[in-house]
Amino acid sequence: MSASTVERPAGRVRRGSARVRLLQALMSLDDHRSVQEHSVDELAAIAGVAKGSVYYQFGSKENLVRQMLVHGAEELQRIMDELDDGEGLATVRASLTAQIRAAFAFLREYPSFTGLVAYALARRRDDESQQLRAEKEAIVGLLTDRLARLDAAKVAEGLAEAPSSSARLEIMATSLLSAAVTLSIEQHTTHQEWSEEDCVQALVAMSSGGLG
Numbered sequence: 001m002s003a004s005t006v007e008r009p010a011g012r013v014r015r016g017s018a019r020v021r022l023l024q025a026l027m028s029l030d031d032h033r034s035v036q037e038h039s040v041d042e043l044a045a046i047a048g049v050a051k052g053s054v055y056y057q058f059g060s061k062e063n064l065v066r067q068m069l070v071h072g073a074e075e076l077q078r079i080m081d082e083l084d085d086g087e088g089l090a091t092v093r094a095s096l097t098a099q100i101r102a103a104f105a106f107l108r109e110y111p112s113f114t115g116l117v118a119y120a121l122a123r124r125r126d127d128e129s130q131q132l133r134a135e136k137e138a139i140v141g142l143l144t145d146r147l148a149r150l151d152a153a154k155v156a157e158g159l160a161e162a163p164s165s166s167a168r169l170e171i172m173a174t175s176l177l178s179a180a181v182t183l184s185i186e187q188h189t190t191h192q193e194w195s196e197e198d199c200v201q202a203l204v205a206m207s208s209g210g211l212g
Contacts, residue, residue, distance in 0.1 A: 143173035
């Protein structure tokens, strides 16, 4: 899987299909329990479908959980691709700010998906959740690619002597994802007084200040 492209699983279906509507309904789940803690019966009721539909579309609850991350990663890539806009430091910075704003809004809109990303961030490489880690790493790859563009623009304009290493870019991307997930959860559950724009600007400052 490349850093800039989310791997599409075999049998991927069109946006707006029954499968995607089911995924989005469960990604929107706003509950004190994680999606993993819900039974298939509960998940089917939340989505307004028969239990058999869940098994027909996904085969198992475990695969449903993974496909939620796959779909969310695909949507984040679509959002970022739509907001890519040219070259030059000012343009790249403006694009990255717009991408962070849209991605943060996505995390807020789909709290169950955001919780899954938080869960995947905490998994070890050798545990039973390797597939969840793979999808998390795909999202990190999207952010790494965008940070690399900003980094290259800084070098081109003489604001940095040399490009950042791939390891540093990945560390920054992982930190940015972790911060975005944490801010989204904190704003939703504990700090409703935090404005979305303040959270976005904190993430933008983090992304710009860590490079060069």
